[in-house]
Structure formats: C-alpha cells, structure tokens
Amino acid sequence: xxxxxxxxxxxxxxxxxxxxxxxxxxxxxxxxxxxxxxxxxxxxxxxxxxxxxxxxxxxxxxxxxxxxxxxxxxxxxxxxxxxxxxxxxxxxxxxxxxxxxxxxxxxxxxxxxxxxxxxxxxxxxxxxxxxxxxxxxxxxxxxxxxxxxxxxxxxxxxxxxxxxxxxxxxxxxxxxxxxxxxxxxxxxxxxxxxxxxxxxxxxxxxxxxxxxxxxxxxxxxxxxxxxxxxxxxxxxxxxxxxxxxxxxxxxxxxxxxxxxxxxxxxxxxxxxxxxxxxxxxxxxxxxxxxxxxxxxxxxxxxxxxxxxxxxxxxxxxxxxxxxxxxxxxxxxxxxxxxxxxxxxxxxxxxxxxxxxxxxxxxxxxxxxxxxxxxxxxxxxxxxxxxxxxxxxxxxxxxxxxxxxxxxxxxxxxxxxxxxxxxxxxxxxxxxxxxxxxxxxxxxxxxxxxxxxxxxxxxxxxxxxxxxx
Amino acid sequence: xxxxxxxxxxxxxxxxxxxxxxxxxxxxxxxxxxxxxxxxxxxxxxxxxxxxxxxxxxxxxxxxxxxxxxxxxxxxxxxxxxxxxxxxxxxxxxxxxxxxxxxxxxxxxxxxxxxxxxxxxxxxxxxxxxxxxxxxxxxxxxxxxxxxxxxxxxxxxxxxxxxxxxxxxxxxxxxxxxxxxxxxxxxxxxxxxxxxxxxxxxxxxxxxxxxxxxxxxxxxxxxxxxxxxxxxxxxxxxxxxxxxxxxxxxxxxxxxxxxxxxxxxxxxxxxxxxxxxxxxxxxxxxxxxxxxxxxxxxxxxxxxxxxxxxxxxxxxxxxxxxxxxxxxxxxxxxxxxxxxxxxxxxxxxxxxxxxxxxxxxxxxxxxxxxxxxxxxxxxxxxxxxxxxxxxxxxxxxxxxxxxxxxxxxxxxxxxxxxxxxxxxxxxxxxxxxxxxxxxxxxxxxxxxxxxxxxxxxxxxxxxxxxxx
Numbered sequence: 001x002x003x004x005x006x007x008x009x010x011x012x013x014x015x016x017x018x019x020x021x022x023x024x025x026x027x028x029x030x031x032x033x034x035x036x037x038x039x040x041x042x043x044x045x046x047x048x049x050x051x052x053x054x055x056x057x058x059x060x061x062x063x064x065x066x067x068x069x070x071x072x073x074x075x076x077x078x079x080x081x082x083x084x085x086x087x088x089x090x091x092x093x094x095x096x097x098x099x100x101x102x103x104x105x106x107x108x109x110x111x112x113x114x115x116x117x118x119x120x121x122x123x124x125x126x127x128x129x130x131x132x133x134x135x136x137x138x139x140x141x142x143x144x145x146x147x148x149x150x151x152x153x154x155x156x157x158x159x160x161x162x163x164x165x166x167x168x169x170x171x172x173x174x175x176x177x178x179x180x181x182x183x184x185x186x187x188x189x190x191x192x193x194x195x196x197x198x199x200x201x202x203x204x205x206x207x208x209x210x211x212x213x214x215x216x217x218x219x220x221x222x223x224x225x226x227x228x229x230x231x232x233x234x235x236x237x238x239x240x241x242x243x244x245x246x247x248x249x250x251x252x253x254x255x256x257x258x259x260x261x262x263x264x265x266x267x268x269x270x271x272x273x274x275x276x277x278x279x280x281x282x283x284x285x286x287x288x289x290x291x292x293x294x295x296x297x298x299x300x301x302x303x304x305x306x307x308x309x310x311x312x313x314x315x316x317x318x319x320x321x322x323x324x325x326x327x328x329x330x331x332x333x334x335x336x337x338x339x340x341x342x343x344x345x346x347x348x349x350x351x352x353x354x355x356x357x358x359x360x361x362x363x364x365x366x367x368x369x370x371x372x373x374x375x376x377x378x379x380x381x382x383x384x385x386x387x388x389x390x391x392x393x394x395x396x397x398x399x400x401x402x403x404x405x406x407x408x409x410x411x412x413x414x415x416x417x418x419x420x421x422x423x424x425x426x427x428x429x430x431x432x433x434x435x436x437x438x439x440x441x442x443x444x445x446x447x448x449x450x451x452x453x454x455x456x457x458x459x460x461x462x463x464x465x466x467x468x
Numbered sequence: 469x470x471x472x473x474x475x476x477x478x479x480x481x482x483x484x485x486x487x488x489x490x491x492x493x494x495x496x497x498x499x500x501x502x503x504x505x506x507x508x509x510x511x512x513x514x515x516x517x518x519x520x521x522x523x524x525x526x527x528x529x530x531x532x533x534x535x536x537x538x539x540x541x542x543x544x545x546x547x548x549x550x551x552x553x554x555x556x557x558x559x560x561x562x563x564x565x566x567x568x569x570x571x572x573x574x575x576x577x578x579x580x581x582x583x584x585x586x587x588x589x590x591x592x593x594x595x596x597x598x599x600x601x602x603x604x605x606x607x608x609x610x611x612x613x614x615x616x617x618x619x620x621x622x623x624x625x626x627x628x629x630x631x632x633x634x635x636x637x638x639x640x641x642x643x644x645x646x647x648x649x650x651x652x653x654x655x656x657x658x659x660x661x662x663x664x665x666x667x668x669x670x671x672x673x674x675x676x677x678x679x680x681x682x683x684x685x686x687x688x689x690x691x692x693x694x695x696x697x698x699x700x701x702x703x704x705x706x707x708x709x710x711x712x713x714x715x716x717x718x719x720x721x722x723x724x725x726x727x728x729x730x731x732x733x734x735x736x737x738x739x740x741x742x743x744x745x746x747x748x749x750x751x752x753x754x755x756x757x758x759x760x761x762x763x764x765x766x767x768x769x770x771x772x773x774x775x776x777x778x779x780x781x782x783x784x785x786x787x788x789x790x791x792x793x794x795x796x797x798x799x800x801x802x803x804x805x806x807x808x809x810x811x812x813x814x815x816x817x818x819x820x821x822x823x824x825x826x827x828x829x830x831x832x833x834x835x836x837x838x839x840x841x842x843x844x845x846x847x848x849x850x851x852x853x854x855x856x857x858x859x860x861x862x863x864x865x866x867x868x869x870x871x872x873x874x875x876x877x878x879x880x881x882x883x884x885x886x887x888x889x890x891x892x893x894x895x896x897x898x899x900x901x902x903x904x905x906x907x908x909x910x911x912x913x914x915x916x917x918x919x920x921x922x923x924x925x926x927x928x929x930x931x932x933x934x935x936x
Binding site: 100101102103104105125146147149153154157158160161170174175176177178180181182183184185186187188189190191193194196197198202213214215237240241243244245283285286289342343344345346371373374375376409410411412413414415416417418422426429430431433434435437438440441443444445456 | 568569570571572573593614615617621622625626628629638642643644645646648649650651652653654655656657658659661662664665666670681682683705708709711712713751753754757810811812813814839841842843844877878879880881882883884885886890894897898899901902903905906908909911912913924
C-alpha cells in the first residue's frame with residue numbers, strides 16, 4: 001500500500017485525474033494478455049512527459065515502490081503484471097512522434113501505437129518493418145521493451161534492428177540519452193541495444209529514434225499445402241539456400257489449419273500436414289521472379305497444392321489466415337497458452353515432431369504455427385485454467401518443450417520475452433554465469449530493484465531435473 | 469613485471485614457445501595502427517583454445533595482471549596498446565571456422581582473418597557484408613571487439629548486425645555462451661550485442677556465430693565529380709530520399725582527391741571540391757535501374773562529370789581510389805591521424821565545413837573522406853609526431869571537431885572505437901550518468917579491472933571547457 005502522503009505527492013505530479021487508486025483502475029491493470037497471471041497494483045499513473053516520469057521514479061526510489069511500465073499490455077510473458085504491487089505506469093499519454101524525412105528516422109514517444117507508425121511512414125514511402133501480431137493495439141514502448149519480432153523478422157530483423165537511439169529514465173530518476181540519428185556509433189557500450197528487450201527492468205523508455213527504410217514497391221503472397229511435414233521443411237531450406245529471402249515464410253501445422261479453417265472459412269484443406277504462407281516484397285520484377293522460382297521449388301519439394309495471389313489484396317487475405325490463427329485458436333477452449341521457442345531453422349521439422357510427441361505424452365492439445373524462415377515456432381496449448389490437473393500437465397509439457405528447443409540449439413523465447421512466465425527457465429538457456437552477469441547489470445541500472453521486479457529473474461528457478 | 473613463478477605457470481599452459489618475454493616480442497606488441505601510442509607489455513601469449521584462455525585469465529585474475537586481447541592490431545583507437553603493461557594475448561592461433569550452409573551461419577574463432585571469411589563464404593554464394601578498410605589484415609575477433617564498420621554499412625549494417633552468438637571468457641576465467649544459430653532470441657539481456665564493440669574490456673571472445681546472407685548477384689560502381697560541396701551533399705540526400713540505398717556511397721573532399729591522385733594516378737581531377745564514389749549491388753536489372761536513376765540525380769544535382777564503370781572489374785578499380793585513400797595520405801607526412809566522427813547524414817556538408825574551418829583555425833592539413841550515406845566521416849590529419857607545437861594544435865583541433873560533431877547530433881566515433889585515444893572525450897557524447905552506467909557494467913564483467921585497463925574509461929577526462 002502507498003501511504004496517503006505519497007499518493008498526494010504522486011497526484012501532484014500528474015494531476016488528480018491521472019493517478020488512480022480506485023478498484024476499477026487497479027483491477028483493469030492487474031493483468032495483461034498472458035493467461036493465468038494476475039496481481040493488483042496499488043495505483044495506476046499516467047505521465048505525459050519525461051520530467052513527470054523522472055519525478056515519479058524519484059518518489060518510487062525514495063520509498064522503494066515497484067514501478068511497472070506499460071503500454072497496451074499486449075505482451076505474452078506476463079511482463080506487465082504488477083506481481084509485487086506498486087505502481088503501474090501507463091505510457092499511452094506520451095504519444096508524440098516526429099518524422100525526419102532526410103535522415104529516414106522517426107522519433108517517437110513510448111505510447112505511440114505500432115500501427116500508427118506503419119500508417120504514418122508508409123504514407124511517405126518509408127517502412128518500419130517490425131510487425132508483431134499485436135501491432136494494431138501494441139505500443140512502440142512495449143515493442144521496444146520486449147524486442148518484438150513479427151512475421152517479417154527473417155528478411156528485415158526485429159525491433160532491435162530499428163532502434164537507433166533512446167531516452168530513458170533510470171530508477172533513480174536520472175535520464176540517459178543513447179545513440180542518435182546515427183547509423184554508426186561506437187562511443188562506449190551499446191546501451192541502446194541493451195535496453196531494447198530489457199522488459200522494463202532497467203529503465204523506463206521515454207523516447208526512441210527509429211530507423212526507417214524505403215517502402216518496398218510491391219508485395220505478393222502465395223500458399224503451399226503439404227501432406228508431409230518434412231516436405232514443407234525441405235521447401236523452406238531450399239528457398240533460402242537459393243538465395244531467396246521471402247519477407248514472410250510462415251508455417252501452420254495440421255491442428256492449426258483445422259482450427260483456423262473452422263473459424264475463418266477461407267478454404268484451407270483440413271487434411272493437410274502443413275501449410276506454408278510465403279510472401280515476397282520488393283520491385284515488381286524481383287517479386288515476380290522470386291515467386292516463380294519459389295513455386296517451382298514448392299512443386300519439386302512435394303507440395304500438393306499451390307495458390308499464388310494475383311493481387312496484393314488477395315495476398316493480404318491469404319496472410320490473414322496466419323494473422324487470425326491466434327484469434328481462431330482462442331475460441332476453442334477457455335484458456336490459450338501461446339508459447340514461443342526458436343530453433344535453428346534446420347531443426348524446424350524435428351522441433352515440430354518433438355512438440356507433437358510431448359503433446360501426446362501429456363495428453364494435451366497443442367497447435368504449432370510460426371515463422372519458419374527464422375525458426376521461431378509458437379506451440380499453442382488449448383486448455384482450461386480451471387482444470388488444475390491439465391494445467392499441471394501443461395506446465396510439465398512446456399518444460400519438456402523448452403528443454404527440447406535448447407537441445408536442438410534453440411532458445412526458450414524468440415520474441416515474447418521472459419517476463420514472469422519464462423523466468424524459471426531462463427538459466428537453462430543462459431547458464432548460471434551469464435545469468436549472474438545479467439543480474440549484475442540489473443543492479444547497475446536499478447540498485448533497489450524497483451523497476452518491474454520479479455521479471456526475467458526469479459528466486460524459484462526450475463531445476464534442470466525438470467528437463468526432459 | 470610478471471614474476472618468474474607466474475611466467476612458468478603461463479608457459480606451462482601454452483608451451484614455452486607460445487609465451488614470450490623477449491624484447492623483440494614485447495616491442496612488436498607495444499603499439500598498434502594508432503600513431504603516437506606505445507607501451508611495453510610484460511609478456512606476449514598465444515593461446516590455442518578456450519580452455520587455455522580460461523587458464524590464463526584465472527592466473528591473471530589471481531595476480532591482477534592486465535590482459536589485452538589482440539588480433540592483428542590494426543585498430544585506430546590504440547585499443548591494443550598495453551598501456552598498463554601486463555599480457556598481450558594474441559588470438560591468431562585460434563583460427564578455425566565452420567560453415568553451416570543450411571542455417572547460413574559461419575562459426576569462427578577470433579583469429580580468423582576477415583578477408584578469409586569473405587573469400588570462404590563468397591565461394592558458396594553467401595555474403596558477410598562488413599568490410600572495414602583493414603579487412604585484408606584484420607581478424608574477426610578485432611572486428612567484433614571494435615564493432616567494425618566499413619564501406620557497406622549504410623545498406624548492410626556493421627559487425628554488430630552479423631553476430632548471432634558468442635562464446636566469451638570473463639576475467640574470472642568463467643565461460644559464457646550467448647545467442648546461437650538463431651535469428652530471434654530474447655532470453656534475457658542481449659549480452660551478444662553488449663560484447664560486440666566492448667573493445668576487449670568486458671571479456672575475451674573465443675568464438676562467434678556470424679549471420680550470412682545471399683551474395684548479391686552483381687555489382688557496379690560509378691563516380692561523380694563536383695565543384696560544389698553542397699551539390700555533392702544534395703546528391704546523397706536525393707538518392708536516398710528516392711528509396712535507393714546504394715551498397716556504398718563514399719565521399720572524398722578536395723584535399724583527399726589531390727593526395728590520392730598524386731599517389732595512385734587514376735585520373736581524379738584535382739580541382740574538384742568533392743567526389744562521390746557510388747556502388748550498387750543486387751540482381752543485374754535492379755543494379756542497372758538504380759545506376760541509371762542515380763546518374764540522372766547526379767546530373768540534376770550539379771555533378772560536373774560522371775563515369776559509370778562498364779564492368780565489375782572497372783568498378784573495383786574505381787572503388788580502389790577510396791580504399792587507397794589512407795595509404796596515399798600516409799605517404800605525405802610522417803604521421804597520419806585518422807579520425808572518425810559520425811553525424812546525421814543531413815549534416816555532412818555542415819560537418820565538412822566545420823572541419824575545414826577548424827583546420828584553418830589551427831593551421832593544420834586535414835583531409836576528409838568517408839561514408840556519406842551513413843554520415844561517418846574520417847577527417848585525417850597529416851602531421852609530424854616529432855613537432856610538439858603542431859601536435860598540441862592537433863589535439864585542440866580534434867577536440868573542436870568532436871564538439872562540432874556532437875553539436876550537429878553526431879558522435880565522437882562511428883566505427884573505430886574509443887580505446888585510449890577517445891576516452892577523454894567519451895563523456896561529451898554519453899553524459900556522466902550513462903558513462904557511470906557503463907563503468908558499472910565493466911565492474912560486473914571484470915571486477916578487478918584486468919581486461920584492457922585504461923581503454924574506454926579514463927581517470928583524466930577532458931573538461932567540457934575544451935569544447936569549441
């Protein structure tokens with residue numbers, strides 16, 4: 001609980017209206033898009049400026065009050081659940097942005113919605129590639145905190161690759177500025193890239209300078225069906241080995257296909273073992289050339305059906321199947337747990353088989369879809385949070401899945417972050433020494449541990465015994 | 469001095485032949501490519517394995533012996549000068565590499581030469597874009613430590629963008645492994661990107677996994693001459709604003725042109741105010757299209773002469789003018805100081821004018837060339853280290869140049885690193901708070917400060933008063 005005196009101080013910074021302790025505000029900021037995690041904050045505060053963020057953090061530091069930065073709360077690692085209470089600091093009122101056409105940069109405050117960035121820059125013939133599935137509602141501050149990926153990661157990289165500079169407020173209330181409108185800057189350690197993906201545990205980001213690139217002239221999509229999982233994996237491998245890097249190269253397994261088709265009714269054949277959704281962008285001649293060659297490779301690799309969108313609009317409809325996968329799955333059972341492992345792309349077929357084996361072992365319903373080109377798979381469990389025995393089996397299954405990913409040279413999270421959800425498993429990937437280094441870095445930025453406490457690091461790691 | 473007992477321990481790890489304390493070895497490792505810095509190490513050691521690196525660092529830690537990791541010593545920030553004595557650890561015997569064709573990765577030990585990487589992967593139709601000017605002699609370990617850039621940085625990024633994972637030994641002798649053959653990995657803080665560019669101050673890198681991309685099918689170069697500096701800057705701006713990103717977009721000012729021509733005799737017109745060297749790569753149709761359009765833009769922007777290479781070989785010859793700039797300049801006077809500032813690219817013309825103004829003010833001979841597309845300029849002073857009055861003026865001039873770069877939104881080093889040379893100025897760019905954070909991070913990795921001590925951080929910063 002925050003004392004009435006401190007509450008008054010906080011209200012004085014942002015105004016009465018922008019500091020709330022009423023039950024409705026607290027409850028609506030007690031959870032995020034991650035199922036099964038909930039914890040009430042003591043208050044919710046909405047700063048409008050870096051100066052206000054500084055003042056809030058000075059008070060929080062003085063009284064050791066946890067502060068959880070938050071945009072739309074669309075993350076999937078429980079990263080914005082205030083698990084230790086304290087303040088949820090909602091950044092959505094800091095939503096200005098400024099385009100620099102000459103330097104191809106966009107300077108944004110954290111509360112700007114990702115979709116608004118896309119819309120703004122594309123109108124100018126520019127392109128901000130990161131496209132997390134939540135982009136219609138997510139904020140750029142959240143994207144930066146999580147280092148969000150998306151469908152275009154293979155060709156264009158992730159959020160990290162587009163952040164050139166940051167303004168951030170440390171736990172102490174002091175401000176740092178990193179980088180700039182600069183494509184090259186090696187003046188000291190790269191704090192920019194360290195802060196991207198730090199999940200609100202190191203500092204509160206108050207401004208970012210994003211790199212933009214020219215908007216590709218055209219885009220075309222196609223879909224390939226497979227009765228054989230390995231044939232799909234072979235296709236991915238052959239496309240890339242010929243030097244073609246599609247802008248998206250998405251994979252859906254049989255279970256996902258069935259569910260998406262039931263939901264969206266777009267003509268997906270439910271008996272297929274796998275579907276690849278492939279999109280290329282660039283100058284029309286190149287797109288044409290690449291799609292023709294991809295089509296041949298699909299046929300040679302054993303695709304049983306191919307469909308090339310004849311227009312961009314048709315392509316958008318095809319890709320919507322993938323973008324809708326999550327919504328479709330969410331309808332099936334009360335609780336949906338969306339996981340996020342990455343393996344070297346040569347191991348995708350092995351990983352999918354591992355996931356299916358583990359699902360069978362624990363009698364669970366797991367659909368797998370994801371980004372085949374970069375090996376980032378989303379095994380997704382359809383379950384019911386009210387069934388403790390199933391949830392226990394689920395936890396065991398995910399531990400086995402993480403262990404399998406690591407065994408195949410992969411990682412426990414490709415784009416969703418560690419948060420609360422993965423903290424018990426982090427050491428499996430990093431090892432103890434690197435984890436200790438990370439804890440040391442956390443202490444440098446936030447000696448008292450007031451910034452998003454409980455995230456990334458946990459006092460109750462899962463022992464290696466839990467590994468499959 | 470290292471005691472005879474410790475010397476015996478070190479020799480026992482690597483073998484007598486690979487640990488040297490003779491004067492010749494010590495002297496030849498007392499300097500690097502940076503003029504005017506020299507300091508004798510107590511010994512030079514050549515490990516062949518991660519295990520040997522660990523053992524050496526355990527001994528160094530136990531006895532607080534400085535350790536300076538080194539490849540070819542081609543850096544330009546005095547980063548491998550053993551300014552506090554101790555050991556120079558030369559990594560050139562760790563020179564194995566392994567190509568993974570399916571995942572498009574190359575796993576390398578630090579001693580592999582950059583040029584060998586290019587040659588190896590290009591034979592396979594793959595591409596490792598970073599191309600520092602020293603690539604014929606530099607090692608990848610040095611490139612990673614410095615986050616080397618190069619001519620292709622604008623289109624393809626720098627070393628940082630191609631390191632997917634690392635094995636590194638901490639000062640304590642403990643090993644960490646970060647990342648992997650993974651295009652997406654957000655499991656904890658990004659230690660990979662933190663170590664890239666950390667100049668040997670955080671850990672000794674013993675292995676790296678590099679990302680490769682498809683080798684562009686073709687490449688063509690052209691050159692444009694200008695009697696007006698602003699016309700050249702306008703050209704750069706217009707090319708990029710039309711959505712064309714050339715793979716190189718190099719700039720040479722009049723003084724550089726004069727010197728290069730005297731040296732290389734390749735037909736550069738000495739009366740020109742500026743030259744742009746432009747290269748595009750990609751599918752032949754795109755290269756053709758882009759060069760045609762670039763040519764038009766050059767003409768419209770006021771270029772007085774244009775020459776498009778008709779073949780790749782001819783293009784290589786044209787680009788050699790730029791690659792030879794340094795060697796040409798080095799012939800003119802006994803000492804050459806190559807500086808390295810970056811500004812937002814909209815400020816290139818202003819920055820060149822600032823450099824010329826400062827050169828006049830201090831009566832110095834400064835040539836400027838560099839990477840116009842990414843705003844990374846190399847003002848290069850031709851001087852004589854034996855002339856104390858000129859060297860003093862030079863120091864003042866560079867302080868003014870750094871201050872000007874920062875005033876224009878730039879940085880004190882774009883690709884050469886901080887090292888010893890820039891340490892006094894680092895706070896001008898980062899501010900005190902961020903610099904303190906960096907020092908804190910250094911302490912986490914290397915509590916005793918044995919790894920490359922004196923680099924990046926200094927006890928004697930230049931006061932802001934030094935700023936122009």
